Amino acid sequence: MNSPQETKVCVIGLGSMGFGMAESLLRDGFAVTGVDVNSDAMERFEALGGAVAADPAAGARDAELVIAVVVNSGQTEEVLFGATGAVAAMSEGGVVMSCATMSPDLARAFAARCAELGVEYLDTPISGGALRAASGELTIMGSGPSSVFARIRPALNSIAATVYELGEEAGTGAAFKVVNQLLAGVHIAAACEAITFAKAMDLDLEKVYEVITASAGNSWMFENRVPHVLEGDYSPRSAVDIFTKDLGIVTDIGRSMKFPTPIAGMALQLFVMTAAAGMGRDDDASVARMLANIAGLDLPKAASPASEG
Amino acid sequence: MNSPQETKVCVIGLGSMGFGMAESLLRDGFAVTGVDVNSDAMERFEALGGAVAADPAAGARDAELVIAVVVNSGQTEEVLFGATGAVAAMSEGGVVMSCATMSPDLARAFAARCAELGVEYLDTPISGGALRAASGELTIMGSGPSSVFARIRPALNSIAATVYELGEEAGTGAAFKVVNQLLAGVHIAAACEAITFAKAMDLDLEKVYEVITASAGNSWMFENRVPHVLEGDYSPRSAVDIFTKDLGIVTDIGRSMKFPTPIAGMALQLFVMTAAAGMGRDDDASVARMLANIAGLDLPKAASPASEG
Incomplete structure (x- = not known):
């Protein structure tokens, strides 16, 4: 060049x-x-x-x-x-x-x-x-x-x-990325499950964030996505539909190789549920909103209603 | 005092x-x-x-x-x-x-x-x-x-x-710990699923560890437990049975509160499967061995057969 x-x-x-x-x-x-x-x-x-x-x-x-x-x-x-x-x-x-x-x-x-x-x-x-x-x-x-x-x-x-x-x-880069997306997608879904579970137990969510990010339960995605939930801001930094796609790739590969990916499969279903609830183009932390909606929990609301999605 | x-x-x-x-x-x-x-x-x-x-x-x-x-x-x-x-x-x-x-x-x-x-x-x-x-x-x-x-x-x-x-x-400390264990258990199971999925795609697992720990797919548990798989060392630092117990507590609480914990529930089943396969007292990274055994994959073996568990 x-x-x-x-x-x-x-x-x-x-x-x-x-x-x-x-x-x-x-x-x-x-x-x-x-x-x-x-x-x-x-x-x-x-x-x-x-x-x-x-x-x-x-x-x-x-x-x-x-x-x-x-x-x-x-x-x-x-x-x-x-x-x-x-x-x-x-x-x-x-x-x-x-x-x-x-x-x-x-x-x-x-x-x-x-x-x-x-x-x-x-x-x-x-x-x-x-x-x-x-x-x-x-x-x-x-x-x-x-x-x-x-x-x-x-x-x-x-x-x-x-x-x-x-x-x-070619193909090796793709495979590494797919492994990363398996983990990233599962960790987002798990972060959303955990923070709403904490809400269901009536914990102080800001404190949960502080404690977990300093503990063995932390992940890159927990640290990155949970603030969206705490701020009630579901404007898309990365959309739910990205992970319905990427975890779909993971589970398709697994099925074609005859290799089980049960956790990725369950996380995929949570993203599909969130998309089905009309939040496919919202931020992927919307998995938390979907779970909170099911259980009738009040997660934090954004200061400006415009960004609530 | x-x-x-x-x-x-x-x-x-x-x-x-x-x-x-x-x-x-x-x-x-x-x-x-x-x-x-x-x-x-x-x-x-x-x-x-x-x-x-x-x-x-x-x-x-x-x-x-x-x-x-x-x-x-x-x-x-x-x-x-x-x-x-x-x-x-x-x-x-x-x-x-x-x-x-x-x-x-x-x-x-x-x-x-x-x-x-x-x-x-x-x-x-x-x-x-x-x-x-x-x-x-x-x-x-x-x-x-x-x-x-x-x-x-x-x-x-x-x-x-x-x-x-x-x-x-009392109770608040317990609840925080349970949230941490939900995430920790899911992340261990996901790390084991991801590293064996990478093996099924025939990737260089040491390289996978290097790339993922520097990427958005990382978690505290991926970083901590995957080395046990890479070394083929399943001597218990923390045993599979700990997470059959702790994710059992998570899912019991969820059921009693009527709050769904689908990812934790799936991760629990992977620990139960690993315990059922005779590895309950081995290191919790044994979830990877269980998946590899199902799929006939050869994960790394320990240098000393005595520590293979």
Whole structure:
């Protein structure tokens, strides 16, 4: 990769993660083209000085690196290989980074299709949330040829604080991400179950947060999500629907491998229940609201009713 | 409380936690009498310079403070109120600390029975494990009259790094501990499910540990227990049976309050399955062995076959 100024990068998907990544690249001097079906996001990106393109093929035409940051494997397939997909428009030797959480089998299949078209594929699921995307401090659980990682290192440095290179083949990064999502999803559901259980026992929830975060019952997710419950703020930092999807991937993989994932399966059902209760697009801490609603418990309310979701 | 040298403390239950607590008190100069049904533990305690007594009543006779560190509420009832129980033998105004995990209702009932006999009761579940018990750095999730906590402060300082005073009434400490155990038990089961799921996907488990402990999927228990799996060492630091008990308390409370605890209920079943497979007295990370056995996966083996359990 040449200097950032001479390196064209196309970011497909300007949602909360993709927008932050595109912003980080722009800040570091890369020539970034953004693509999204949402014209508001494209306008916001242009206002920052970015270029935009009408579809993935148009955005990818001259790009050395295409980063697909869409919601799931279906959208990834569409933006890479669909009628106006990026890969057919790319020059030979171009690099695709695929960031959506998906099964290892699909990541391998996408890599094979890229190879047929002379394009390099890196399996690069991301972790860290919107704030860290905006500050260029994501974690990437990556796999693919180390020579290709080396080639796009300047762009990786721009978007990520930590880049794990977990193997030479696509699929390994995806598998690590899926293990992380199993734990993350279970821990969110468990945090919501525990804090509402504490409410049912009439405990001081602020005190519960203080004690648990200093004890062996703590998790990254308990520490991160329970404040949403304490503030009664269910505006989506990460939505319930993300985990109905990701724990669905976990349990689908388990079923296809004939490996039992009972805890993930139960956590999935709690996210499905929460989505069924109309909170699929709200913050994933809404699992607590769902349980409190069932049991008639009064969790804290937000200061402003507008953010109660 | 006078100087440690003039303060008689009786520790009932010289298991991994109680022994460490008795040892910490002894080190700080308290006059400590140990009581246990296991004569080996009593001999080891005498070898350190401690006194021993044949039963709780004998040990508690002159004690200003009696600390019950037995496995469950049944044993607590027996050592406090049984035929040779401690409380009837204590002087008026003596203090009982009760450390076993139990339901808030039972803690309140034990406090009421102590009050009838003129003895103060502190609801003081402990957390931190055997190593921190031995170094005097436990966490106490306590409740009871603050004046009584103040009176035994020198002893509390000897055994604990952190003492939460969570309310003036017995039961509140118990409830906080139960919330902690809900999360701790779920996180152990989830850690075991995740690491064996990673094995089923043929990932490098050492690498999984490195990546997850730096990611949003981390928990205190993942970080603490997965090394047992990586080392293939299932010698009990904390046994499977502890969590069949503690998650049983959680789900019993939930059922009696009519509050659903589906994740805790599923985690409980995994501990029961592991106990059913003959591993109840092994380390609680054995949930991973149980899942691996079902699926025919080869988890790491210990260097020495003797510690494989």
